[in-house]
Amino acid sequence: MHTVAVAFWGAFFGTVSLLLVVALIAFSRSARRVAATGSLSALMSGLYVLVFLGWVPVADPEVLMRLQAHMAAVCAAVLGLFLLWTVGELRDPRRAAHANAVMAALLVTVLVAGWALPPTGALALSTGMEAVVVAICLAASFGSALRGAQFGWAALGGLLCMSVTVAGLTRYAFEPEQVDWPLHAATALAAIAYVTTIAGALWMRYSFLIALRDAMKHGPTFDPVTRLRSRVETDAMVGDAFLQAARDRPLGVVVVSIANLMALEQLHGRSAYNHALFICASRLRRLVPPGAELGRLGEDAFLLLLRNPSGGHQMGDLAHLLAQRLARPVSLGTSRDMKELEDRRTEWVADIGVGVLIAMPDMRPPVAVAGARAMSRTAWSYVSRVAWYDETSRQITELPLAAAGAR
Known part of the structure; x- marks a missing residue:
């Protein structure tokens, strides 16, 4: 041949x-x-x-x-x-x-x-x-x-x-x-x-x-924009995850918050806001590891639960991956009309903050989620855009990429 x-x-x-x-x-x-x-x-x-x-x-x-x-x-x-x-x-x-x-x-x-x-x-x-x-x-x-x-x-x-x-x-x-x-x-x-x-x-x-x-x-709690659990069902998901978690194993809680979604809506309307939310959720679904549970949290945040996390190294690497990939530029449509959807577009970059928390079994679910969400908002001011709770210093600190690999 x-x-x-x-x-x-x-x-x-x-x-x-x-x-x-x-x-x-x-x-x-x-x-x-x-x-x-x-x-x-x-x-x-x-x-x-x-x-x-x-x-x-x-x-x-x-x-x-x-x-x-x-x-x-x-x-x-x-x-x-x-x-x-x-x-x-x-x-x-x-x-x-x-x-x-x-x-x-x-x-x-x-x-x-x-x-x-x-x-x-x-x-x-x-x-x-x-x-x-x-x-x-x-x-x-x-x-x-x-x-x-x-x-x-x-x-x-x-x-x-x-x-x-x-x-x-x-x-x-x-x-x-x-x-x-x-x-x-x-x-x-x-x-x-x-x-x-x-x-x-x-x-x-x-x-x-x-x-x-x-x-x-x-059912009716399904969010058609992000194709994720809505806020109501996310609360139920958190409760079930903490109930099913073993007594001697922690639960990984990661919250991704987007700082500039509301500004995008004010500048370009609800259609651009929905498009940005749709893109961020699609990217997030592709990045989460198998077995993780994902839901929507508030108007501008997502919640990710990892059962039996292997420790700070895994959580830190995942957090940095989310911060990098979700912050990639995207071209958003600003019109609901199908004919104009491809023509009327604006460039947008998500302002991402990722909060990482390893919740122990005795921690109350609302406290764990609120803590991770607060850290994700704190991460907006960090260069790495990733924050986590440092057990050594007992305070919220930035988690640089090098430090994540070392933990």
Whole structure:
């Protein structure tokens, strides 16, 4: 195989690896179904390409071709059901059971019949099954797109890219000497487009469900701007955290306060204020460690609770990370009109203060939260923008980055 072709296929496997990492991140964020289906799609696509390129430890060409026939049939069945499920065709349990049974019967028939044929015939039969499944999925995706689902159009585009990939790899399987590097490059690019498009369709399908789950979980106390617990539910969260904390383990309390939110509202209106709050909350959600609990605190602050913190080193590093990342410049929209939202913008930098407190089990929850919030406001006057309670001097002091690493 030409070096350029190998480079393009290397880019494909790099994309698959990246999608697997994203799936692991989704799993850590409790989006397990998204992670499972996304990783399954990426893995099956990667194995399909590996087998059809012949990058497997099989020396006999006939054995390799039979393996390619089996892989084509299995991938067609699994990925076909996966896509039908993604576009919403298998929501009815009875319909899903019927589709699973039909697909399983088709898969067994193709695999058994393939052994009665020579290797080239078995691969041709499996390719025919791929064509049938792709046609069914194209019709289902097109119907979903016509009903107004954005992920329907994404799935439709992904299937078209997959058709190019299947055609190129099948040609290579039958006539490897006749395939030059430009065809390899086009096939690899189509494969990259397929896996990324299907991943995008999957995320569009489930992002709504994730938001709906959060709204149903928090009910009317769910804050639609920050997509966090509102102030009322944050109070309940604090009480539950202190009740569940072990007697011999402290609770990490971090409060992030924004000094210039009210000034932003006075200068540019409530729309800019909401946009700034939305951006800060989005950045905060991406930065919090797994297992931490996050809520809104007042009009200009956020509360972060860490169970069983490992000590000042972890808390200090997290506080400095929050202070640095949340203070990055952002371009805010100042109009509620969609047409003017991208045009009428103003540059804004959040004036961040972070208060860090390790609350012992005998400390009352309101006292711990009020203390951390007071420290976050004190931190506005510090260069590091991080304040914490120093047990040695028994006073609120600045926590420089070097000191945080040393604790």
